[in-house]
Amino acid sequence: MIKLSGVTKIYSTGTPAVRNLNLHIGAGDFVSIVGQSGTGKTTLVKMLIAEERPNKGTIEIGDTDITKISSSDIPYLRRQIGVVFQDYKLLPKRTVYENVAFALEVAGEKRDRIHQVVPQVLEIVNLSHKASSYPPQLSGGEQQRTAIARSLVHRPKIMIADEPTGNLDSINTEEIISILKKINEFGTTIILVTHNREVVNHLRRRVVTMHGGEIISDEHDGKYKL
Amino acid sequence: MLSFFRVLKFALQDLWRNISLSFMTVFILILMLLSVNTLWSLDVLTKQAVEAVKKQIDVSIYFVPEATEKNVTEIKNYVMLFPEVTDVRVQTKEQVLADFREKHKNQKEALEALDELGANPFGPTMIIKTKEPKDYKKIIDALNVPEYESIIEAKSFDNHEEAITRLQNITNRIERVGFGLTILFALISFLIIFNTIRVAIATQKVEIGIKRLVGASNWFIRGPYLVESVIFTIISVSCTIGLVYLALRWIDPYLAVILPNGFSLTNYFYSNMLMLFGAQALAVLLLTVLSSLLAMRKQLKV
Numbered sequence: 001m002i003k004l005s006g007v008t009k010i011y012s013t014g015t016p017a018v019r020n021l022n023l024h025i026g027a028g029d030f031v032s033i034v035g036q037s038g039t040g041k042t043t044l045v046k047m048l049i050a051e052e053r054p055n056k057g058t059i060e061i062g063d064t065d066i067t068k069i070s071s072s073d074i075p076y077l078r079r080q081i082g083v084v085f086q087d088y089k090l091l092p093k094r095t096v097y098e099n100v101a102f103a104l105e106v107a108g109e110k111r112d113r114i115h116q117v118v119p120q121v122l123e124i125v126n127l128s129h130k131a132s133s134y135p136p137q138l139s140g141g142e143q144q145r146t147a148i149a150r151s152l153v154h155r156p157k158i159m160i161a162d163e164p165t166g167n168l169d170s171i172n173t174e175e176i177i178s179i180l181k182k183i184n185e186f187g188t189t190i191i192l193v194t195h196n197r198e199v200v201n202h203l204r205r206r207v208v209t210m211h212g213g214e215i216i217s218d219e220h221d222g223k224y225k226l
Numbered sequence: 227m228l229s230f231f232r233v234l235k236f237a238l239q240d241l242w243r244n245i246s247l248s249f250m251t252v253f254i255l256i257l258m259l260l261s262v263n264t265l266w267s268l269d270v271l272t273k274q275a276v277e278a279v280k281k282q283i284d285v286s287i288y289f290v291p292e293a294t295e296k297n298v299t300e301i302k303n304y305v306m307l308f309p310e311v312t313d314v315r316v317q318t319k320e321q322v323l324a325d326f327r328e329k330h331k332n333q334k335e336a337l338e339a340l341d342e343l344g345a346n347p348f349g350p351t352m353i354i355k356t357k358e359p360k361d362y363k364k365i366i367d368a369l370n371v372p373e374y375e376s377i378i379e380a381k382s383f384d385n386h387e388e389a390i391t392r393l394q395n396i397t398n399r400i401e402r403v404g405f406g407l408t409i410l411f412a413l414i415s416f417l418i419i420f421n422t423i424r425v426a427i428a429t430q431k432v433e434i435g436i437k438r439l440v441g442a443s444n445w446f447i448r449g450p451y452l453v454e455s456v457i458f459t460i461i462s463v464s465c466t467i468g469l470v471y472l473a474l475r476w477i478d479p480y481l482a483v484i485l486p487n488g489f490s491l492t493n494y495f496y497s498n499m500l501m502l503f504g505a506q507a508l509a510v511l512l513l514t515v516l517s518s519l520l521a522m523r524k525q526l527k528v
Contacts, residue, residue, distance in 0.1 A: 049439070072443070079441035089436045093243040105232050106442035150440065 001027040001189055002048070002158065007057035009043050017043035018213040021057070027157065030181070030190045032200045034224055035210035041193045044210075045162045048191070049083055050074045061158070079107050082151025082188075086163035088143040090135040090150075096122070097131040100150045107154065121149040125179060141172030148179055159183060162193045173199060200224040233449035240430075240450055241457060247426050248458075254422055255462035255514075256469070259506055263470050266502070267491060269404050271481070274489050276397045281355075285362050286382040287369065289349035291319060293377045298350050301374065305354055308368070310361035315353045322348040349379060416513060423514060424521040427451065434522075448522055455514035463507045471495065 007021040018040035025031055035041050046052040047059060050066050058065045066077060090099050097118055104114045122128045125145040135143055144164055151159055161180060165173040177199055184190045194200060200207055200223065207222030208215055217225065241248045289298060295318075302314050317325070323346045330336040340347070356362055366381055427434070437447050474492045481491060495502070 051439075075438075075441045075443045077441075078439060083439060089432075089439060091433055091436055093433075094239075102437075102442075103440040106437065106440065106446045108229055154441075 001025055001029070001062065002191075003058075003060040005058050005060075007047065007054045007059060009040075009047060009052060009054045016213055018047075018054075018210075021215060023208065023215060023218070025189060025191065027189055028184070028187050030184045030192070030203070030205040031208055032192045032194060032203060032205060032222075033208045033210060034193075034195055034200055036195065039210040040213040041210055042162060043213075045083075045160055045191075045193055048160055049081055050077055075106070079103070079154050080156055080158070082148075082154070082156040082159035084144065084147045084151050084159070084161040084164045086166035088135070088140075088147045090143055090146055092135050095132050095134055096127060096138070096146050096149075099135070099146055100153060103150050103153045117153055118149075121152045124152065124182075125149045139172070140167050140169075141175055144168065144172070144176055145179065148176070148183075152183065156188060158189045158191065160191045160193070163195070164192070165194065165196055165199060170198075177203070197224040229446070229449075233446065234453055236446075237450035237453035237457065241454055244426070244429075247429065248454075251422050251426060251458055252462050252465070254418055255458060255510060256465050258418070259462060259466040259510065260469060262506065263466065265404060265407060267474075270491065270494060271485075272397070272400050272404070274485055278485055278489075280359055283359055283362075285354045285356075285365060287352040287354065287378055288380040288382070289351065289377055290379045291347060291349040293349050295350075297377045298352065301369070301377075302352060305352070305365060305369075308356075308361075308365060310356045310358070310364065311354060312357055313353075313355040317351045317353070319346050319348050319350050322351050420513075420517040420520070423455075423517040427518070427521040448519075451518045451522060452515060455518050456511065458514055459507055459511045462510060463503055466506070467499075467503055 002023070002025040004021045004023040008019050009017045011017055021044070033041055033044065043052060047054055048061075048066075050069065053067055057067070059067050061077070061081075064077075069077060091102065094102060100118045100121060101114050104117060109117075119128060119131075122131055125148050127142060127145050127149060130138060130142060130146075135146065138146065144167075148164075159180070164176050164180070168176065173196070180190055180192065181203075192199075192203075204221055206218070206220045207224065209217040209222075209225055287301070298316055302316060305311055305314055326340070326348065327337065354362075354365055356365065369378060369381065434447055471492070474495055478490050478492050481489065
């Protein structure tokens, strides 16, 4: 499903962010990528959604090497990958419903389909009752659930969650992780980037540990080591 | 078509949800257009005033009382050969006398002196108008020949020469200053509008980033701003037309007093409306679209 081969990214400042990454993630996997700040986790996420391009190596998603796709194809790639961030990245002047619908609107989906899909995903994340609220009116957990709902509208085969619980308390963290597990049960590959020890240890899934821009361990049924 | 309507919807939503910024942008555009229209009105008025003064200037050729009709006709035909001459009017000696009497009807001494003479002391008068005041010198020079010396008593142009030269200088200077001011103002307006739109887009930098992340194409991100530019143009030009119309209606009665030839800025506005506001709308549209594209270039880097 996802295959990184010899991926190296050096920023224009000369700082190497990641070096010679080799990683294979299969369909339906739930992988936690852990490591301290500045180890290249976010750079890896950015490369997976083609926000950054590696200096060396290839990143294959399905049959496509995304390091070679044109700028005009990037939006189509992003519609196939659900992404959730620590800071939620919601449009503050659009309601919960509009934020979720926006991802479908920009993909050219018809109105009937939007009216059908948006309530469904809002129900999955238990936010139907907040559909007409604006992001600033929501709690952190609700905002993150909105972001997850938005990432689900295209029924992505891959979902990347970059520190999704970083701003949340333990109750909301548990709720978000259980939603991610539920999504994974439907067959979606989950890549969870985190440095939350409890979450990783509780999950008991595959753990990839990064340090200094390199992968230092990759264990199935792993634990948080650092 | 579906995506166009969505872009239109996003544009209207953005306009409404950033209403204060939208208002500021339109307000600055209106100020710029009003300034351009003020300069335009001043230019039109200056030209009209100069034309009015020019029309009042002519050259009068005073013939000796003994000059015959044949002499006058010969000179008239000669003068009319000049392409610069637009009008030649001849007053017979009888008309000149009648005019004198009419003009001095309240000056008893003048009329008594005239009666004492017993005969008409005036000769015919020829009034010549040319396209430009500078052409009068050429006509005068052409009449300063020995064969006409005995029948032309005087020429009145000398009195106007200095005034005409001064008027020419003033007109040229006003045109130069007006042109310079227009260029300067257009430049300042461009910078203000460019920065206003850049600020508007910069405040939405985060939103643009989010739109990109959820898979919006560049058209979906850029489109609403371009539609907003069109809406800003339509609103600002429409408001300016209304304000300029009201201002001209208010000014016109005062102009009627200053410009005796019945010139009306409102009528001028009507007859040149399409050209004037079409050009302004096009310029504002170019300005706003160009500013949007330049400001977004950085934000749209994938």
